[in-house]
Amino acid sequence: MVKKSQEYIVKIDTLNHQAQGIARIDGFVVFVDNVLIDEVVKIKIEEVKKEYAKAKLVEILEKSPYRKDPECPYYDFCGGCHLMHAKYQHQLKLKKLLVEDAFRRIGKLSPKINDVIGMENPFRYRNKTALPVGGDYVKPQIGFYRKMTHDIVPIDYCLIQHEFCDDVIKGMKELIKKHKIEVYDERKHQGVLRHIVVRNSFAFDEMMLILVCTKVPENLEVIKKDILDKFPKIKSFFVNLNPKRTNVILGEEDILIWGSSTIKDKIGNLTFEISPKSFFQVNSLQTEVLYSQVVKYLKDIDAEIVFDVYSGIGTISMFVAPFCKKVYAIEIVEDAVEDAKKSSKNNNISNIEFICGSAEIEIPRLMKSGIIPQAVILDPPRRGCEKELLESLIEHKIPNIIYVSCNPSTLARDSNILCSNGYEILEVQPVDMFPQTFHVECVALFKKREE
Ligand SMILES: C[S@@+](CC[C@H](N)C(=O)[O-])C[C@H]1O[C@@H](n2cnc3c(N)ncnc32)[C@H](O)[C@@H]1O
Known part of the structure; x- marks a missing residue:
């Protein structure tokens, strides 16, 4: 016992x-x-x-x-990196094992799984961070949550974030003290500043700063001036209002305090506009590798009509647009759809129709109206695809499905549904979008079996 x-x-x-x-x-x-x-x-x-x-x-x-010594001094306390004690090539081997295990255990499948494609430099790759703020204005704490808790581990830097993140940690601590900005106390649900969200562009060397607050901080005009002085790369400054007692970081209202409402970043030769609420892959460099895999599968298919489901700011749509006649991009977040429309115009791409709505309603609707794609690209959030969506693809016998997933467990679950209903997996290509952590992205290619 x-x-x-x-x-x-x-x-x-x-x-x-x-x-x-x-x-x-x-x-x-x-x-x-x-x-x-x-x-x-x-x-x-x-x-x-x-x-x-x-x-x-x-x-x-x-x-x-x-085994190696983790490079980060906060490794033992912070819950962010789970595998920094393993040499990088070994991390990639472990991630392949995790993907195989998910397919075997949850999917009851053993498809061909390629070696994980890693990064040349597996540090400083993240373009977005949300830093909780704690303590008080005399001794503010900015950092990450201790493993499995909401206690803050104060940090000075993070080795998987862009260097802008370190500047923000240092600079914002000084400004909280100087302007006596009331720090939010989660237990009492009191105070003002809850989180600091930083988004940065690798291609354009620019930054978006979002202060997540229960209400607009006092002296915001003066604080703004200091923020602009301290962070010369800032392109966009928002206050996001989140007055609720909740674990969700961003509240509903974004107030643009200064600058542009979006920042820009590049993947390959394409430039994208990114709003505070829009999803953008956190690893800008490795995203090109991920999308190239999708393009490689799609080129072989020779599809006229393609659905890009869960399309975010239309990144995959714009990557595959040159290889088909028309793309239908379906995304639920309005701001992301607006970003996508702007970017497709800027990138001179005109064969994409952007639809704002939920995939499980819009996809069956499109197909009922007679628009039947030769290939569907799925890139759902961690929870995977809604059952109704998979059922409609099965019902319409869509010949090719390219499934991009950041969660091997839900990918395996959805693969089981597809493979129990006439599909086979040709291969799975894992890509390491999240070095030092256990997370791994996969692209899986499904074909409808001959009847
Ligand atoms: C993992 S992201 C992928 C975005 C994009 N394909 C990319 O590579 O950046 C998933 C996207 O699905 C959107 N989403 C979540 N639930 C949805 C739903 N039910 N219908 C349509 N889109 C949804 C999210 O807002 C998010 O933009």
Whole structure:
């Protein structure tokens, strides 16, 4: 019987989908963070549940040859990077195993899965961050949440973010003190400044700053002047109002305080406009690799009509537009659709129809009206596709589906639905969009089987 606070020596069998080590004590499953496969470690049990226990790593007795010292001083506390203790090439191998495991366990499938395409420099790649603010205006804290909590780990820099993020952390701490900006206290639901959201463009060296507040801060005009002085790369400054007691970061209302309502970034040769609420892949450099994979599959298909479902600011649509007659892009966020329309005009692309609505309603509607694509590209959020959407693709026997996914578990679940209804997976190409973390993006190519 596994007991809380007891220490054990175990060997790590494998990692789960969140890169936690799995060990067994008399057959009982124990999860341990910060370990690697085949390591022998001393652990201390922290929590015992009915089906499993969670333990803390106490000492590594037999070290994996793939282990390295994490480069980040906050690694042990911050919940952001889960795999920084593994050499990068090994991280890629582990991610492939996680994808294979999801397909086997959840999808009951074993498709051909290629090696993960990694980055040359797996640091400083993120173009967006949301930093919670804590403490008070005398001693403000800006950082990330401690693993599985809402306690803030104050940081001075983050090795996976663009350097602008470090400047904002330093500069905003000074401004909170100087202007006595009231910091939000989550427990009491009191105060003003909750989060600082930074978006930065790798291609144009510009930045969007969003202060997420319960109300417009006092002295905003003076604060604005200091912000513009401190951050010369700023192109766009918003206050977002979020007065609710909620874990959701952004509230409904965005107030443009200064500058442009969007920033621009580039993927390949295309330029995109990005609003505060619009989705944009967080790794601008690696996105080109991801989209090239989609283009590669689509070129082989020779499709006239293509649906880009969950299209965000129309990035994939504009990448595939030269290879077909018409693209229908479907996205639920209005601002993202507006960004997409502007960008397609700027990029001189005229064969895309942008539709604002929910995919599960708009796709069946389009197909009922007689518009039947030869290829559908799906790129849903982490929860995967709505069942009604997959059912309508199955019903209309769409011959080719290219599924882009940031969550192997829901990709595997949806693959099972497709493969149980006449489809086969030709291949899965994982791409590492999120180095140092357990997250991995995949592009899967499905074909309708001959009847
Ligand atoms: C993972 S993002 C992909 C965006 C885009 N394809 C890209 O590569 O940047 C998923 C997008 O789906 C949108 N979305 C979420 N639920 C939706 C729904 N039910 N119908 C249509 N779009 C939805 C989100 O707003 C987001 O822009």
